[in-house]
Amino acid sequence: MLIRIRDESAPAPSEITPESVYRDRRRFMGQAAGLLTMGLGAALPGCGQAGEQTAGKAGHGLGAKLKSVKPGPYGTEEPKTPFDDVTSYNNFYELGLDKADPARLAHRLPTDPWSVEISGAVEKPGTYALEDILKPHALEERVYRLRCVEAWSMVVPWIGFPLGDLLRRFNPTSAAKYVHFTTLYDPDNLPGQKRSLSSIEYPYVEGLRIDEAMNPLAILAVGLYGDAMPKQNGAPIRLIVPWKYGFKSIKSIVRIHLAETMPRTTWNKSAPHEYGFYANVNPEVSHPRWSQARERRLPSTLWSPNYIPTRKFNGYGEQVASLYSGMNLRKFF
Amino acid sequence: MQVHVVERRIKPALFVLCLVPAVSLFYLGFSNQLGPDPAETLVKDLGVWSIRFLWITLAVTPLRKLTGQSWLTRLRRMLGLYALFYVSLHFLSYGTFLLGWSPALLAEELVERPYIVVGFSALVLLIPLGITSTDGWRRRLKRDWVRLHRLVYVIAILAMVHFFWTAKASYYEQVVYLVILIFLLGFRLIRPARAAAR
Numbered sequence: 451m452l453i454r455i456r457d458e459s460a461p462a463p464s465e466i467t468p469e470s471v472y473r474d475r476r477r478f479m480g481q482a483a484g485l486l487t488m489g490l491g492a493a494l495p496g497c498g499q500a501g502e503q504t505a506g507k508a509g510h511g512l513g514a515k516l517k518s519v520k521p522g523p524y525g526t527e528e529p530k531t532p533f534d535d536v537t538s539y540n541n542f543y544e545l546g547l548d549k550a551d552p553a554r555l556a557h558r559l560p561t562d563p564w565s566v567e568i569s570g571a572v573e574k575p576g577t578y579a580l581e582d583i584l585k586p587h588a589l590e591e592r593v594y595r596l597r598c599v600e601a602w603s604m605v606v607p608w609i610g611f612p613l614g615d616l617l618r619r620f621n622p623t624s625a626a627k628y629v630h631f632t633t634l635y636d637p638d639n640l641p642g643q644k645r646s647l648s649s650i651e652y653p654y655v656e657g658l659r660i661d662e663a664m665n666p667l668a669i670l671a672v673g674l675y676g677d678a679m680p681k682q683n684g685a686p687i688r689l690i691v692p693w694k695y696g697f698k699s700i701k702s703i704v705r706i707h708l709a710e711t712m713p714r715t716t717w718n719k720s721a722p723h724e725y726g727f728y729a730n731v732n733p734e735v736s737h738p739r740w741s742q743a744r745e746r747r748l749p750s751t752l753w754s755p756n757y758i759p760t761r762k763f764n765g766y767g768e769q770v771a772s773l774y775s776g777m778n779l780r781k782f783f
Numbered sequence: 784m785q786v787h788v789v790e791r792r793i794k795p796a797l798f799v800l801c802l803v804p805a806v807s808l809f810y811l812g813f814s815n816q817l818g819p820d821p822a823e824t825l826v827k828d829l830g831v832w833s834i835r836f837l838w839i840t841l842a843v844t845p846l847r848k849l850t851g852q853s854w855l856t857r858l859r860r861m862l863g864l865y866a867l868f869y870v871s872l873h874f875l876s877y878g879t880f881l882l883g884w885s886p887a888l889l890a891e892e893l894v895e896r897p898y899i900v901v902g903f904s905a906l907v908l909l910i911p912l913g914i915t916s917t918d919g920w921r922r923r924l925k926r927d928w929v930r931l932h933r934l935v936y937v938i939a940i941l942a943m944v945h946f947f948w949t950a951k952a953s954y955y956e957q958v959v960y961l962v963i964l965i966f967l968l969g970f971r972l973i974r975p976a977r978a979a980a981r
Contacts, residue, residue: 535819543952549818602820647955720952739896739948741888749819752812752880 509562510686511581512678515589519609519676522590524667524692524769528747530593531604533675535749540682541598542701543650544633544640552682558639559681559702566687570630570708573621580686584672586619587611591676592669592690597731597764599695603745608690609679610671614664617708622660626708629663631656631689631700650720656700657713657727658691659773667692667769670703693766695729726783730774731764735783784854797858801865804832805872822880827949829873830902831956834946836866837939838963845970860916863935867913870906870942898948905941908934936971939964 542552545559564580589609597603617629635653637643643652662668671690672679679685684701691698697717707713717725724738733743742760750756763770774782784793808828811817817824840862847855882888892899912932914920921928943964947957 531819539819547951547953547955549820600823602823645953645955647958648953649950650952736895739898741891746820746822750822751815752821752825755822755880755883757883 509678510564510672511584512672515584516609516673516676516678519589519591519673522592524766525591525593526595526605526765528595528605530607531748536604536606536674537680537682539748541600541696542642542682542684543648544642544652544654544702545682546642547645553680555641556681558641559634559685560636560639561681561686561702564686564704566703567705567707568620569705571623571626571710572617572708573623575620583616583687587615589672592671594690594692595764596690596692596696596699597745597760599697599725599729599737599742601737601740601742601745601760602748602750603758603760603764604748607675608669608671609673609676610669610690612666613668613670613689614666616670617663617706622708625710626660627710628708628712629658629660630705630707630709630713631658631703632705632707633700634702634704650716652716653704654700654716655713656689656698656715658698659712660708661773662691662770665770665773667766693730693763693770695725695731697725698729728774728779728782730762730770730779730783731760732762732779732783733760734762735780784852786854786857789854789857794858794861798861801836801862805829805869808832822876826873826877826881829869829876830946830949833866833869833873834942834960836862836869837935837942838960838967840866841935841939841964841967845967848970848974864913864916867909870909874903874906898945901941901948902945905938905945908938908941912938936968939968 538553539549540552541549545552545555565577566580566583567577569575589611591607591609593605593607595603596606613629617626633652633654634640635643637652642648658668669690670687671684672687674680674683679688684699687703688701689699689703712727715725715727717729718727731742736742744757745760747756747758761767808817808825812821812825815821840859843855843859843862847853878884878889882892893903912934915924915928915931924931943957943961946960947954950957
Protein backbone atom coordinates (compact mmCIF):
# COMPACT_ATOMS: atom_id res chain seq x y z
CA MET A 451 0.00 0.00 0.00
CA LEU A 452 1.28 3.43 -0.83
CA ILE A 453 0.99 5.88 2.03
CA ARG A 454 1.17 9.43 0.83
CA ILE A 455 2.19 11.87 3.50
CA ARG A 456 1.21 15.44 2.74
CA ASP A 457 3.99 17.84 3.42
CA GLU A 458 2.98 21.44 4.16
CA SER A 459 6.43 22.82 3.37
CA ALA A 460 6.56 21.30 -0.10
CA PRO A 461 6.27 23.83 -2.89
CA ALA A 462 3.28 23.46 -5.19
CA PRO A 463 4.27 22.15 -8.63
CA SER A 464 3.39 25.53 -10.07
CA GLU A 465 5.98 27.25 -7.89
CA ILE A 466 8.86 25.28 -9.30
CA THR A 467 10.89 26.91 -12.01
CA PRO A 468 10.29 25.16 -15.35
CA GLU A 469 13.25 23.29 -16.75
CA SER A 470 13.48 25.50 -19.82
CA VAL A 471 13.86 28.57 -17.63
CA TYR A 472 16.66 27.32 -15.43
CA ARG A 473 18.42 25.75 -18.36
CA ASP A 474 18.29 29.10 -20.00
CA ARG A 475 19.75 30.66 -16.91
CA ARG A 476 22.61 28.23 -17.04
CA ARG A 477 23.25 29.02 -20.66
CA PHE A 478 23.22 32.72 -19.81
CA MET A 479 25.61 32.18 -16.89
CA GLY A 480 27.85 30.12 -19.13
CA GLN A 481 27.99 32.89 -21.70
CA ALA A 482 28.65 35.47 -19.03
CA ALA A 483 31.42 33.34 -17.59
CA GLY A 484 32.85 32.91 -21.06
CA LEU A 485 32.94 36.67 -21.60
CA LEU A 486 34.49 37.18 -18.19
CA THR A 487 37.26 34.66 -18.72
CA MET A 488 38.03 36.16 -22.09
CA GLY A 489 38.31 39.52 -20.43
CA LEU A 490 40.54 38.20 -17.67
CA GLY A 491 42.74 36.30 -20.06
CA ALA A 492 41.58 32.80 -19.13
CA ALA A 493 42.18 33.27 -15.43
CA LEU A 494 40.11 30.24 -14.51
CA PRO A 495 41.69 27.06 -15.77
CA GLY A 496 39.42 24.07 -15.74
CA CYS A 497 36.28 26.15 -15.49
CA GLY A 498 33.34 24.65 -17.32
CA GLN A 499 34.74 21.13 -17.26
CA ALA A 500 32.07 20.07 -14.85
CA GLY A 501 29.26 20.73 -17.29
CA GLU A 502 30.86 18.62 -19.99
CA GLN A 503 30.63 15.53 -17.83
CA THR A 504 26.86 15.58 -17.98
CA ALA A 505 25.83 17.22 -21.21
CA GLY A 506 23.78 14.89 -23.33
CA LYS A 507 25.04 11.70 -21.73
CA ALA A 508 21.86 10.20 -20.39
CA GLY A 509 22.50 6.47 -20.78
CA HIS A 510 20.82 3.60 -18.97
CA GLY A 511 17.49 4.38 -20.62
CA LEU A 512 17.33 7.67 -18.75
CA GLY A 513 16.82 9.90 -21.77
CA ALA A 514 13.04 9.57 -21.97
CA LYS A 515 12.61 9.34 -18.21
CA LEU A 516 14.38 12.64 -17.63
CA LYS A 517 11.82 14.37 -19.85
CA SER A 518 8.96 13.37 -17.60
CA VAL A 519 10.38 14.19 -14.19
CA LYS A 520 7.69 15.26 -11.74
CA PRO A 521 8.28 17.54 -8.79
CA GLY A 522 8.43 15.44 -5.63
CA PRO A 523 7.55 16.19 -2.01
CA TYR A 524 9.62 17.59 0.89
CA GLY A 525 11.11 20.38 -1.20
CA THR A 526 12.63 23.52 0.20
CA GLU A 527 12.32 27.07 -1.03
CA GLU A 528 15.82 27.97 0.04
CA PRO A 529 17.99 29.16 -2.86
CA LYS A 530 19.62 26.29 -4.68
CA THR A 531 23.40 25.98 -4.75
CA PRO A 532 24.43 26.75 -8.36
CA PHE A 533 25.06 23.81 -10.67
CA ASP A 534 28.73 24.68 -11.08
CA ASP A 535 29.34 24.56 -7.33
CA VAL A 536 27.38 21.34 -6.89
CA THR A 537 29.49 19.70 -9.59
CA SER A 538 32.92 21.15 -8.80
CA TYR A 539 33.14 20.87 -5.02
CA ASN A 540 32.88 17.20 -4.11
CA ASN A 541 34.09 14.68 -1.59
CA PHE A 542 34.55 11.50 -3.61
CA TYR A 543 37.82 10.15 -2.32
CA GLU A 544 37.95 7.37 -4.91
CA LEU A 545 38.69 10.18 -7.36
CA GLY A 546 41.09 12.18 -5.17
CA LEU A 547 41.30 13.97 -1.85
CA ASP A 548 40.97 17.55 -3.01
CA LYS A 549 37.46 18.90 -3.47
CA ALA A 550 38.28 19.76 -7.09
CA ASP A 551 39.74 16.31 -7.90
CA PRO A 552 36.46 14.45 -8.54
CA ALA A 553 35.36 16.88 -11.28
CA ARG A 554 38.84 16.79 -12.81
CA LEU A 555 39.13 12.99 -12.79
CA ALA A 556 35.45 12.15 -13.28
CA HIS A 557 36.05 10.76 -16.78
CA ARG A 558 37.95 7.87 -15.19
CA LEU A 559 34.84 6.47 -13.51
CA PRO A 560 33.39 3.84 -15.85
CA THR A 561 29.60 3.98 -15.62
CA ASP A 562 28.30 2.31 -18.76
CA PRO A 563 27.44 -0.56 -18.62
CA TRP A 564 26.45 -0.58 -14.97
CA SER A 565 24.77 -3.25 -12.92
CA VAL A 566 23.66 -3.49 -9.33
CA GLU A 567 23.72 -6.65 -7.28
CA ILE A 568 20.75 -7.08 -4.96
CA SER A 569 21.59 -9.74 -2.41
CA GLY A 570 20.94 -11.17 1.03
CA ALA A 571 17.57 -11.23 2.72
CA VAL A 572 15.40 -10.74 -0.38
CA GLU A 573 13.21 -13.17 -2.30
CA LYS A 574 14.52 -12.03 -5.67
CA PRO A 575 18.29 -11.67 -5.40
CA GLY A 576 20.39 -11.16 -8.51
CA THR A 577 22.58 -8.86 -10.49
CA TYR A 578 20.51 -6.49 -12.57
CA ALA A 579 21.46 -4.11 -15.35
CA LEU A 580 20.83 -0.53 -14.27
CA GLU A 581 18.28 -0.14 -17.09
CA ASP A 582 16.22 -2.93 -15.51
CA ILE A 583 16.63 -1.49 -12.03
CA LEU A 584 15.29 1.86 -13.21
CA LYS A 585 12.58 0.70 -15.63
CA PRO A 586 9.49 0.63 -13.37
CA HIS A 587 10.29 3.78 -11.42
CA ALA A 588 8.97 7.20 -12.33
CA LEU A 589 11.51 9.90 -11.59
CA GLU A 590 10.82 12.88 -9.42
CA GLU A 591 12.76 15.96 -8.46
CA ARG A 592 13.59 16.35 -4.77
CA VAL A 593 15.10 19.65 -3.73
CA TYR A 594 16.99 18.70 -0.58
CA ARG A 595 19.45 20.26 1.80
CA LEU A 596 22.77 18.40 1.86
CA ARG A 597 24.73 18.85 5.10
CA CYS A 598 28.33 17.67 4.98
CA VAL A 599 29.93 16.49 8.23
CA GLU A 600 32.62 19.10 7.51
CA ALA A 601 30.13 21.87 8.40
CA TRP A 602 29.23 23.11 4.95
CA SER A 603 25.95 22.59 3.15
CA MET A 604 24.23 22.90 -0.21
CA VAL A 605 20.70 22.79 -1.63
CA VAL A 606 20.51 20.38 -4.53
CA PRO A 607 17.65 19.49 -6.91
CA TRP A 608 18.18 15.73 -7.12
CA ILE A 609 16.33 13.47 -9.51
CA GLY A 610 15.48 10.00 -8.31
CA PHE A 611 12.90 7.71 -6.78
CA PRO A 612 12.19 6.40 -3.29
CA LEU A 613 14.63 3.74 -2.09
CA GLY A 614 11.75 1.94 -0.37
CA ASP A 615 9.97 1.45 -3.73
CA LEU A 616 13.04 -0.34 -5.07
CA LEU A 617 13.56 -2.51 -2.00
CA ARG A 618 9.92 -3.64 -1.99
CA ARG A 619 10.25 -4.85 -5.58
CA PHE A 620 12.72 -7.49 -4.46
CA ASN A 621 10.61 -8.64 -1.52
CA PRO A 622 12.78 -8.26 1.58
CA THR A 623 12.38 -11.14 4.03
CA SER A 624 11.86 -10.78 7.78
CA ALA A 625 15.64 -11.12 8.23
CA ALA A 626 16.19 -7.81 6.45
CA LYS A 627 17.03 -5.54 9.38
CA TYR A 628 19.72 -3.48 7.68
CA VAL A 629 20.60 -2.37 4.18
CA HIS A 630 24.27 -2.42 3.17
CA PHE A 631 25.44 -0.37 0.19
CA THR A 632 28.77 -0.70 -1.61
CA THR A 633 30.49 1.67 -4.04
CA LEU A 634 32.27 0.45 -7.17
CA TYR A 635 35.70 -1.01 -6.44
CA ASP A 636 37.94 -0.45 -9.46
CA PRO A 637 41.46 0.58 -8.40
CA ASP A 638 42.71 0.55 -12.00
CA ASN A 639 40.38 3.41 -12.83
CA LEU A 640 39.84 5.05 -9.45
CA PRO A 641 43.19 6.46 -8.31
CA GLY A 642 42.05 7.03 -4.73
CA GLN A 643 41.56 3.31 -4.17
CA LYS A 644 45.25 2.68 -4.85
CA ARG A 645 46.60 5.42 -2.61
CA SER A 646 48.99 4.37 0.13
CA LEU A 647 48.57 5.77 3.65
CA SER A 648 44.84 6.02 3.21
CA SER A 649 43.01 5.95 6.51
CA ILE A 650 39.86 4.55 4.95
CA GLU A 651 39.36 1.17 3.34
CA TYR A 652 37.83 0.50 -0.04
CA PRO A 653 35.34 -0.38 -1.31
CA TYR A 654 33.33 2.27 0.45
CA VAL A 655 30.46 0.77 2.44
CA GLU A 656 27.46 2.55 3.93
CA GLY A 657 24.26 1.37 5.49
CA LEU A 658 20.85 2.14 6.90
CA ARG A 659 18.45 0.48 9.27
CA ILE A 660 15.58 -0.97 7.24
CA ASP A 661 13.04 1.51 8.65
CA GLU A 662 15.37 4.36 7.71
CA ALA A 663 15.70 2.94 4.22
CA MET A 664 11.92 2.67 3.88
CA ASN A 665 11.37 6.27 4.97
CA PRO A 666 9.98 8.19 1.99
CA LEU A 667 12.71 10.85 2.33
CA ALA A 668 15.40 8.34 1.35
CA ILE A 669 15.89 8.22 -2.40
CA LEU A 670 18.14 6.67 -4.98
CA ALA A 671 19.23 9.56 -7.18
CA VAL A 672 20.18 9.22 -10.83
CA GLY A 673 20.45 12.89 -11.72
CA LEU A 674 20.50 16.49 -10.61
CA TYR A 675 19.50 19.83 -12.08
CA GLY A 676 17.36 18.13 -14.70
CA ASP A 677 20.16 16.01 -16.14
CA ALA A 678 21.78 12.61 -15.60
CA MET A 679 24.03 12.38 -12.56
CA PRO A 680 27.47 13.88 -13.17
CA LYS A 681 30.17 11.33 -12.46
CA GLN A 682 31.79 13.44 -9.74
CA ASN A 683 28.45 13.42 -7.89
CA GLY A 684 28.23 9.64 -7.84
CA ALA A 685 26.94 8.50 -11.22
CA PRO A 686 25.07 6.55 -12.26
CA ILE A 687 23.09 5.86 -9.09
CA ARG A 688 23.59 7.01 -5.53
CA LEU A 689 21.80 7.22 -2.23
CA ILE A 690 20.42 10.48 -0.79
CA VAL A 691 19.45 10.52 2.89
CA PRO A 692 19.11 14.25 3.56
CA TRP A 693 18.69 14.05 7.33
CA LYS A 694 22.11 12.48 7.71
CA TYR A 695 25.60 13.82 7.11
CA GLY A 696 26.62 13.65 3.46
CA PHE A 697 28.98 10.70 3.81
CA LYS A 698 25.98 8.43 4.45
CA SER A 699 24.67 9.24 0.96
CA ILE A 700 26.94 6.72 -0.77
CA LYS A 701 27.88 7.26 -4.42
CA SER A 702 28.12 4.99 -7.47
CA ILE A 703 26.37 2.00 -5.91
CA VAL A 704 27.11 -1.51 -7.22
CA ARG A 705 25.63 -3.59 -4.43
CA ILE A 706 22.59 -3.40 -2.19
CA HIS A 707 22.65 -6.13 0.40
CA LEU A 708 19.96 -6.78 2.99
CA ALA A 709 20.97 -8.47 6.21
CA GLU A 710 20.19 -9.07 9.83
CA THR A 711 23.42 -7.44 10.97
CA MET A 712 24.48 -3.82 11.04
CA PRO A 713 27.12 -3.10 8.39
CA ARG A 714 30.56 -1.92 9.39
CA THR A 715 30.51 1.33 7.51
CA THR A 716 33.66 2.89 6.08
CA TRP A 717 33.99 6.07 8.14
CA ASN A 718 32.81 4.38 11.28
CA LYS A 719 35.55 1.80 10.88
CA SER A 720 38.15 4.46 10.14
CA ALA A 721 37.36 6.70 13.15
CA PRO A 722 34.57 5.28 15.34
CA HIS A 723 34.72 8.14 17.84
CA GLU A 724 34.22 10.70 15.07
CA TYR A 725 31.71 9.05 12.74
CA GLY A 726 28.83 7.01 14.07
CA PHE A 727 26.66 4.56 12.17
CA TYR A 728 23.62 6.83 12.39
CA ALA A 729 25.36 10.13 11.55
CA ASN A 730 22.11 12.06 11.85
CA VAL A 731 22.65 15.80 11.45
CA ASN A 732 22.67 17.10 15.01
CA PRO A 733 23.83 20.57 16.08
CA GLU A 734 24.00 19.42 19.71
CA VAL A 735 26.64 16.75 19.14
CA SER A 736 30.00 18.16 18.07
CA HIS A 737 32.44 16.35 15.89
CA PRO A 738 35.50 15.90 18.14
CA ARG A 739 37.42 18.35 15.97
CA TRP A 740 34.77 20.96 15.20
CA SER A 741 31.38 22.23 16.19
CA GLN A 742 28.29 21.08 14.29
CA ALA A 743 26.14 23.95 15.62
CA ARG A 744 26.28 25.93 12.38
CA GLU A 745 27.18 25.49 8.75
CA ARG A 746 28.39 27.49 5.80
CA ARG A 747 25.70 27.38 3.14
CA LEU A 748 27.55 27.30 -0.15
CA PRO A 749 28.43 29.24 -2.10
CA SER A 750 30.09 31.14 0.69
CA THR A 751 32.45 34.08 0.15
CA LEU A 752 35.07 35.72 2.35
CA TRP A 753 32.98 38.90 2.28
CA SER A 754 29.81 37.13 3.39
CA PRO A 755 30.48 33.65 4.73
CA ASN A 756 26.77 32.74 4.79
CA TYR A 757 26.73 31.01 8.15
CA ILE A 758 23.39 29.53 9.19
CA PRO A 759 22.47 27.52 12.27
CA THR A 760 22.37 23.78 11.69
CA ARG A 761 18.98 22.16 12.32
CA LYS A 762 18.42 18.83 13.97
CA PHE A 763 17.94 16.09 11.35
CA ASN A 764 18.90 18.81 8.87
CA GLY A 765 15.40 20.25 9.21
CA TYR A 766 13.65 16.96 8.37
CA GLY A 767 12.67 16.11 11.94
CA GLU A 768 8.98 16.06 11.05
CA GLN A 769 9.62 13.14 8.72
CA VAL A 770 12.30 11.18 10.57
CA ALA A 771 12.47 12.10 14.29
CA SER A 772 10.07 9.28 15.16
CA LEU A 773 12.59 6.73 13.83
CA TYR A 774 14.79 7.55 16.78
CA SER A 775 12.31 8.06 19.60
CA GLY A 776 13.73 6.80 22.86
CA MET A 777 17.28 6.67 21.51
CA ASN A 778 20.07 8.62 23.13
CA LEU A 779 21.39 10.51 20.11
CA ARG A 780 24.57 11.47 21.94
CA LYS A 781 25.43 7.82 22.29
CA PHE A 782 24.09 6.74 18.90
CA PHE A 783 25.56 9.70 17.00
CA MET B 784 79.12 34.61 -2.51
CA GLN B 785 79.85 38.25 -1.82
CA VAL B 786 78.00 39.88 1.05
CA HIS B 787 76.58 42.72 -1.03
CA VAL B 788 75.16 40.29 -3.61
CA VAL B 789 73.32 38.45 -0.84
CA GLU B 790 72.11 41.62 0.84
CA ARG B 791 71.28 43.68 -2.25
CA ARG B 792 70.12 41.06 -4.72
CA ILE B 793 69.21 37.73 -3.18
CA LYS B 794 67.48 38.97 -0.06
CA PRO B 795 65.12 41.45 -1.76
CA ALA B 796 64.26 38.87 -4.40
CA LEU B 797 63.55 36.25 -1.76
CA PHE B 798 61.48 38.77 0.22
CA VAL B 799 59.17 39.30 -2.75
CA LEU B 800 59.07 35.60 -3.60
CA CYS B 801 57.96 34.69 -0.07
CA LEU B 802 55.07 37.12 -0.32
CA VAL B 803 53.68 35.49 -3.46
CA PRO B 804 51.66 32.69 -1.77
CA ALA B 805 49.97 35.09 0.67
CA VAL B 806 49.20 37.74 -1.93
CA SER B 807 47.84 35.23 -4.42
CA LEU B 808 45.74 33.38 -1.82
CA PHE B 809 44.11 36.56 -0.54
CA TYR B 810 43.66 37.90 -4.06
CA LEU B 811 41.96 34.67 -5.17
CA GLY B 812 39.97 34.54 -1.94
CA PHE B 813 38.56 38.05 -2.12
CA SER B 814 37.88 37.80 -5.85
CA ASN B 815 35.87 34.60 -5.34
CA GLN B 816 38.27 32.28 -7.10
CA LEU B 817 38.96 29.85 -4.26
CA GLY B 818 35.87 27.77 -4.91
CA PRO B 819 32.48 27.77 -3.19
CA ASP B 820 33.98 27.48 0.33
CA PRO B 821 36.89 29.94 0.23
CA ALA B 822 37.26 30.34 4.01
CA GLU B 823 38.07 26.69 4.48
CA THR B 824 40.46 26.64 1.52
CA LEU B 825 42.24 29.83 2.58
CA VAL B 826 42.80 28.69 6.17
CA LYS B 827 43.98 25.25 5.11
CA ASP B 828 46.37 26.57 2.45
CA LEU B 829 47.82 29.18 4.82
CA GLY B 830 48.38 26.35 7.31
CA VAL B 831 50.32 24.31 4.77
CA TRP B 832 52.39 27.38 3.83
CA SER B 833 53.14 27.91 7.53
CA ILE B 834 54.57 24.41 7.75
CA ARG B 835 56.53 24.91 4.54
CA PHE B 836 58.15 28.10 5.81
CA LEU B 837 58.99 26.50 9.15
CA TRP B 838 60.60 23.59 7.37
CA ILE B 839 62.49 25.85 4.93
CA THR B 840 63.85 27.82 7.89
CA LEU B 841 64.94 24.61 9.57
CA ALA B 842 66.60 23.52 6.33
CA VAL B 843 68.99 26.50 6.19
CA THR B 844 71.57 25.10 8.62
CA PRO B 845 71.70 21.56 7.19
CA LEU B 846 71.90 23.01 3.70
CA ARG B 847 74.75 25.31 4.73
CA LYS B 848 76.68 22.46 6.31
CA LEU B 849 76.14 20.11 3.41
CA THR B 850 77.06 22.63 0.72
CA GLY B 851 79.51 24.81 2.58
CA GLN B 852 77.64 27.92 1.41
CA SER B 853 77.85 29.95 4.60
CA TRP B 854 76.00 32.94 3.14
CA LEU B 855 72.75 30.95 3.39
CA THR B 856 72.64 31.80 7.10
CA ARG B 857 72.02 35.43 6.15
CA LEU B 858 68.60 34.39 4.82
CA ARG B 859 67.55 32.48 7.91
CA ARG B 860 66.07 35.35 9.92
CA MET B 861 63.86 36.50 7.08
CA LEU B 862 62.63 32.98 6.41
CA GLY B 863 61.86 32.50 10.11
CA LEU B 864 59.95 35.77 10.22
CA TYR B 865 57.99 34.65 7.18
CA ALA B 866 57.11 31.45 9.04
CA LEU B 867 55.72 33.62 11.85
CA PHE B 868 53.94 35.76 9.24
CA TYR B 869 52.20 32.75 7.66
CA VAL B 870 51.31 31.16 11.01
CA SER B 871 49.79 34.49 12.06
CA LEU B 872 47.80 34.80 8.83
CA HIS B 873 46.63 31.20 9.28
CA PHE B 874 45.36 31.95 12.78
CA LEU B 875 43.89 35.37 11.92
CA SER B 876 42.04 33.92 8.91
CA TYR B 877 40.71 31.07 11.02
CA GLY B 878 39.50 33.56 13.65
CA THR B 879 38.02 35.95 11.09
CA PHE B 880 36.54 33.76 8.38
CA LEU B 881 35.71 30.55 10.25
CA LEU B 882 34.82 31.89 13.71
CA GLY B 883 33.96 35.54 13.02
CA TRP B 884 35.82 36.28 16.29
CA SER B 885 32.84 35.09 18.27
CA PRO B 886 34.17 34.88 21.86
CA ALA B 887 31.88 31.94 22.61
CA LEU B 888 33.06 29.97 19.57
CA LEU B 889 36.70 30.80 20.22
CA ALA B 890 36.44 29.73 23.85
CA GLU B 891 34.75 26.47 22.83
CA GLU B 892 37.44 25.74 20.26
CA LEU B 893 40.28 26.41 22.70
CA VAL B 894 38.72 24.31 25.43
CA GLU B 895 37.26 21.39 23.51
CA ARG B 896 39.53 20.93 20.51
CA PRO B 897 42.99 19.79 21.53
CA TYR B 898 44.40 20.10 18.01
CA ILE B 899 43.50 23.80 18.02
CA VAL B 900 45.31 24.19 21.35
CA VAL B 901 48.40 22.47 19.95
CA GLY B 902 48.43 24.70 16.87
CA PHE B 903 47.79 27.82 18.94
CA SER B 904 50.68 26.92 21.28
CA ALA B 905 53.00 26.76 18.30
CA LEU B 906 51.98 30.30 17.34
CA VAL B 907 52.38 31.61 20.90
CA LEU B 908 55.87 30.11 21.19
CA LEU B 909 56.87 31.53 17.82
CA ILE B 910 56.10 35.11 18.84
CA PRO B 911 59.06 35.57 21.27
CA LEU B 912 61.36 34.15 18.62
CA GLY B 913 60.11 36.79 16.20
CA ILE B 914 60.53 39.58 18.76
CA THR B 915 64.08 38.55 19.69
CA SER B 916 65.18 38.05 16.11
CA THR B 917 66.83 41.49 15.93
CA ASP B 918 70.60 42.04 16.24
CA GLY B 919 70.02 44.03 19.42
CA TRP B 920 68.22 41.18 21.18
CA ARG B 921 70.76 38.72 19.95
CA ARG B 922 73.59 40.75 21.53
CA ARG B 923 71.70 41.30 24.75
CA LEU B 924 70.77 37.63 25.24
CA LYS B 925 74.16 36.19 24.22
CA ARG B 926 74.17 32.45 24.85
CA ASP B 927 70.56 32.54 26.02
CA TRP B 928 69.56 33.63 22.52
CA VAL B 929 70.68 30.32 21.09
CA ARG B 930 68.93 28.41 23.84
CA LEU B 931 65.73 30.41 23.41
CA HIS B 932 65.73 29.87 19.67
CA ARG B 933 66.01 26.11 20.12
CA LEU B 934 62.28 26.45 20.84
CA VAL B 935 61.83 26.25 17.10
CA TYR B 936 62.26 22.47 17.35
CA VAL B 937 59.39 22.28 19.83
CA ILE B 938 57.33 24.56 17.58
CA ALA B 939 57.98 22.37 14.55
CA ILE B 940 56.89 19.26 16.44
CA LEU B 941 53.72 21.00 17.69
CA ALA B 942 52.96 22.12 14.14
CA MET B 943 53.46 18.58 12.88
CA VAL B 944 51.10 17.17 15.54
CA HIS B 945 48.50 19.83 14.67
CA PHE B 946 48.82 18.99 10.97
CA PHE B 947 48.51 15.25 11.60
CA TRP B 948 45.39 15.88 13.62
CA THR B 949 43.68 17.59 10.68
CA ALA B 950 44.08 14.53 8.43
CA LYS B 951 40.88 12.96 7.22
CA ALA B 952 40.94 10.25 4.61
CA SER B 953 44.70 10.05 4.12
CA TYR B 954 47.95 10.67 5.97
CA TYR B 955 49.92 10.97 2.75
CA GLU B 956 50.65 14.69 2.85
CA GLN B 957 51.37 14.59 6.57
CA VAL B 958 53.79 11.71 6.23
CA VAL B 959 55.72 13.55 3.51
CA TYR B 960 56.22 16.53 5.85
CA LEU B 961 57.04 14.22 8.75
CA VAL B 962 59.80 12.47 6.81
CA ILE B 963 61.34 15.84 5.93
CA LEU B 964 61.08 16.97 9.56
CA ILE B 965 62.73 13.78 10.80
CA PHE B 966 65.62 14.46 8.43
CA LEU B 967 65.88 18.12 9.50
CA LEU B 968 65.88 17.30 13.21
CA GLY B 969 67.89 14.10 12.82
CA PHE B 970 70.63 16.01 11.02
CA ARG B 971 71.12 18.12 14.13
CA LEU B 972 71.26 15.11 16.42
CA ILE B 973 73.59 13.00 14.30
CA ARG B 974 76.16 15.62 13.20
CA PRO B 975 77.22 16.71 16.74
CA ALA B 976 77.32 13.09 17.88
CA ARG B 977 79.65 12.19 15.00
CA ALA B 978 81.82 15.22 15.62
CA ALA B 979 82.14 14.26 19.28
CA ALA B 980 83.10 10.70 18.39
CA ARG B 981 86.00 11.83 16.19
